Amino acid sequence: MIGLASYLCFFVTLALIYGVATLGLNLQWGSAGLFNVGVAGFAAVGAYVSAWITATPVDTHWGGFALPIPLGWLAAMAASALAAFVVGAATLRLRADYLAITTFGAAISLELVALNADRLTGGPFGIAFIPRPFAALSDQPLAFSAANMLLVAAVAGVVFVALERLTRSPWGRVLRALREDEAAAASLGKSPAKFRLQAFVIGAALIGLAGAMQAQFFGFIAPDNYLPVFTFQIWVMLVLGGSGNNKGALLGAVVVWGVWTASGSLFNLLLAPEWQARGAALRVVAIGVVLASVLLWRPRGLIGERATVSRHVE
Amino acid sequence: MSVLTVETVVAGYEPGLPIVRGVSFTLSAGEILVLLGPNGAGKSTLAKAVAGLVTISSGTVRLRGVSLAGMAAHDRIRHGVAFVPQTGNVFAGLTVADNLAIAVNILPRAERAGRIAAMLALFPDLAAARRARAGLLSGGQRQMLAIARALAVAPSVLTLDEPSAGLSPKLVGAVMQKLREIRDSGVAILLVEQNARAALAVADRAMILAEGRIAHEGHGASMLDDPAVAGLYLGRRV
Amino acid sequence: MNGQIVIDGMTSGAMIGLGAIGVTLTYGLLRFANFAHGEFATWGAYIALVLASLLGTLLGGADGTIGDLTFGWHLLVALAGSMVLTALLALALDSVLFRRLRRHGSGMVLVIASFGASLALRSLLEFGFTGQPQYYSREIAMTVAIAPGMRATLDQLVVLGVAVALMAGTHLMLTHTALGRAMRATSENPDLARLAGIDVADVVRTTWLLGGAMAAAAGVFLGVTVQLRPTMGFELLLPLFAAAILGGIGSVPGAMAGGMIIGIAEAAAVPIAGAQYRAAVAFVVLLVVLLIKPTGLFGARER
Known part of the structure; x- marks a missing residue:
């Protein structure tokens, strides 16, 4: 019973972590129409930066500053933001799909760095012994999973509320206006x-x-966590x-995720x-077919966007 | 006899938002019918509806009595309904010769070279610039190429959307003179224009469109002196 | 730069150029970056593998080799068959997915769909053939010296020659035939093309067929000179995009030149940065092009 309950906590925790990533992608694509592959x-x-900052030192690779977890998360956000700034500044003035191609290339290149820069990233084996939040509770599985779930839920909640306010603010309205009709919005x-x-x-x-x-949450990371299929999962979500x-x-x-x-x-x-292995491949095929079917037959998803006035000229 | 018959045509870009709201007219061979009206009156939309670029929600367009309903733009040209759009009316990245070659490609093989030669004879400026990319032509040459491209297939109806736009008065005169020659060869011309003075000078008949409906009809040059015409232009002098 | 880098770079550059033809043509015509295009190369390679082994079974006995090449005429027949079938695959993907989405407008939805299609197509091959590498032939490739310090396998030379011939043929078709003119005209201005009597749907179909066939050839050549893996086309995708953008969207000579430049840059970077970073070279070239000249070498239009 405790096993099932803590598994459920584990499931919700991971789903909400993906949820935070999906919320981020929603700001980019849903609000601003920016295509991030x-x-x-x-x-x-984010994962490597937080791992470097919070993990205990080892002599096989860089990092291991054993600093508090919140600091790691803040640094992770800053580092990803910086990476996005560099990619975005280079491509956002161009056609929309050039951003798609560039982010795709950036992700592939980062994967190569994660895989090959052993001294920095631990290479294919990645980084282990990343401290988990509430490690003191780890001998009580249910309390440990529940605490983690509550933490992640709190973060997801804060992100959700902040984004709701942001997208309804004048700033959010300008974004949507830009997505609908760039020329008109630019003329304002x-x-x-x-x-x-x-x-x-x-x-x-x-x-x-x-x-x-x-x-x-996993306690370790490796380059194969960050293959294109990860991007794909967030997009399908x-x-x-x-x-x-x-x-x-x-x-x-x-x-x-369920x-x-x-x-x-x-x-x-x-x-x-x-x-x-073949079964795993078939699972990706299935989710690809699901994505295409949703785009074809239910383009607004389970819950569509709140109605906005939009004009389409054939 | 009338070549083109337009009957109570309603058309627009979105369902429920008609821009042309029930327009009827006929057009005969060897006639220039000028379509005037303020911006947003639906002139271009009507022209595009005839060409097949805009869907007609009710009413009919007939060519010699045969309905064009459901016929795509690329089939209408084969049946002799040609259209010269206001912008993007030549393939800028292709040479003048290629522009014409594309146009005559729908004709039987034996007729193609002859039609290109006829166009180059009608527009001598183009003959000199055959190898040039259309994007490098002057505004006047470009407009002539656009007309030549449409005329190359010997259409029975030629529709033009503001061919005078952006041209100097001298070139506008030259374009109108060409249209008169084309009319005299038996083509039925539907001319959408903002430049009322230049257009009415060559018009056999003219209609003024306002808010998607025909507000006034008259006979060519006489309309220049009609105070009702000036009134429909919201005080603009014509 | 040493000659070996040039010959190795040109061989892989020719394959990139072949694949980039489809990317640049569909991009120019339909205005979307097709992330599934690399999969046409992969499917082309595997379809040829199946066809060649079917031929072997039907005719009894293994395929011999032509001269000192590692492959025989079975593979050549399979190449032709694969180009046809992959062209049809591209056409089918358009009609079940992209054509329907085009009716709704937004170009970026097509990009998402192509990304999904790419993963599905690739995983389907992984399901059928597993992730293990496969080979058309177990023969050892013979090398010849072309110049002092420059050696190439006969396979490489044949692949290079056929690829360049295919690209040149495509270019001549586009510039010298009525169909080619119609394709260029439609890519530039679809509405005017309709008014000129061009059936745009026909042109779109032709473009998919051509792009699919060329990608299949690239995949087979990659299989001949390297190996077959379900991820081979996906790994080719970034070089394909980089080559198409570097050459200028819509330009076939541009795709060819872009492919060669990327291929040689990759080969030249290996001694400096190490083979493991080879895949990032195309990304660096792409960034430089986007920052300096986003219209590319042969591109006339801002996009």
Whole structure:
């Protein structure tokens, strides 16, 4: 019973961590129309930075400053924000899909650095012994998982409320106006590039925070946590939940993470060991088909965006 | 006899938001019908509806009695309904020769070279610039190429959306003179214009469109002196 | 720069250029960056693998080799078959997914969809063939000296020659045939193309067929000179985008030149930065192009 309850806490914790990343992506895509294909890269930046700052020192790689966890998370947000600033400043003035291609390239390059810069990142083995929050409770599994869940839920709650206020503020309205009709909004004297860059940077900071929380929660990180499929999962969460809607982003994260873990357990149960790698591949196929189907038949997701006036000229 | 028959046409870009609200007229071979009106009156939309670029929600467009309903733009040109848009009316990255070659590609192979030669004879400026990229032509040459491209397939109806836009008065005169020559060869011309004075000078008939409906009809040059026409332009002198 | 780098870079550059043709043409025509394009190369390579082994089974006996190449005529037939089938795959993906989404407007939704399609297509191959590398042939590739300090395998030389011929053929088709003119015209101004009697839907179909076929060839050549893996096309994607943007969107000679430049830059970077960072070279080139000249070498239009 305690096992099930603490598993449930574990599940909710991870789902909400993905939820924070999805909220960040929602600010970028849902509010500002910015297409980020490098979600995994920004999450990796957050994860590694927080790991360096909070982990205990080892002589195999850099970092290990054993500083408090909140400091690690703040630094993670700052580092991801900085990475987004660099990428965004270079590409946001160009066509929208150049941002997509650039973030994609950045994520691939960061993955290469994580994999190969052993002295910095621990190489393929990554970084271990990352302290978990509430480590003092670790001999009481339920209390430990529940405390972690509450912490992550509190963070997700703060992020949610902050984003709700932000998207309803004049700043959020300008963003949406820019997404709908750039020329009209620009003619009101709003600099599109500045607003977009701000949204992109804040969104990336949240994705970095999610990466840091995930690292802290797992206790270790490795480059293969941050493959393109991670980006893909966050996108499916957002699109399924309903982009442009913060509640949808959280709901999408919980639903998709639920289906993902359930199907994983099912495959583990049903498939012979030699078929499990293939089963994992099939799971990605299925989620790709789900994404395409949602885009085709339910483009507004489970909960669509609140109605805004939008004009489409064929 | 009338080549083009437009009957109570309603058209627009979005369902429920008609821009053209029930317009009817006929157009005969060897006739220039000028369509005037203030900005937003629906002139361009009507022209695009005839060309097949804008969907008609009710009413009909007939070519020699045959309805064009449901016919895509690329099929209408094959049936002889040509359109010269106001902007983006030449393929700027292609040469003058390629622009014309694309146009005549829908004709039987044997006729193509002859039609290109006829166009180059009609527009001598283009003959000299055959190898030039269309994007490098002057405004006047560009407009001539746009007309030549549409005319190359020997259409029975030629619709033009503000061919005088952005041209000097001298060039506007040259364009109108060309249209008169084209009309005299038997083509039915629907001319959408802002420049009422220049357009009415060549018009056989003219209509003024306001808020998507025909507000006034008249016969060519006589309309220049009609006070009602000036009134429809909201006090603008014509 | 040493000659070996040039010859190695040109071989992989030719494959990048072949793949980039489809990227640049669909991008120019449909205005979206297709993240699934790399998968056409992967599928092309695996389809050829299946066709070649089917041929072997049907005709009995293994495929011999042509001269000192590592492959025989079975693979050449399989290459042709794979180009046709992959072209149809590209067309099918357009009609079930992209064409429907185009009707709703927003170009970026197409990019998300292509990203999803890319993962699904790749994982489907991983399901069918596992992640283990496969080879068309177990023969040892013979190398020849072309110049002092420059050696290339015969395979490389044949691949380079065929790839350049395919690219040149595509370019001639676009510049010298009515269909090619129609494609260029539609890419520049779809509305005017309609008014000129061009069936835009036809042009879109042709573009997918051409892009898919060229990507399949790139995939097969990659399989001949390196190996087949389900991730091979995905790893090619960044170089493809970089080559298309470097060359100028919509330009086939640009894609060719862009591919060569990326290929040689990658080969040149290996001795300096190490082979493990090879994949980041295309990203660096891409950033430099976007910062300095986002229209690319042959691009006329700002995008």
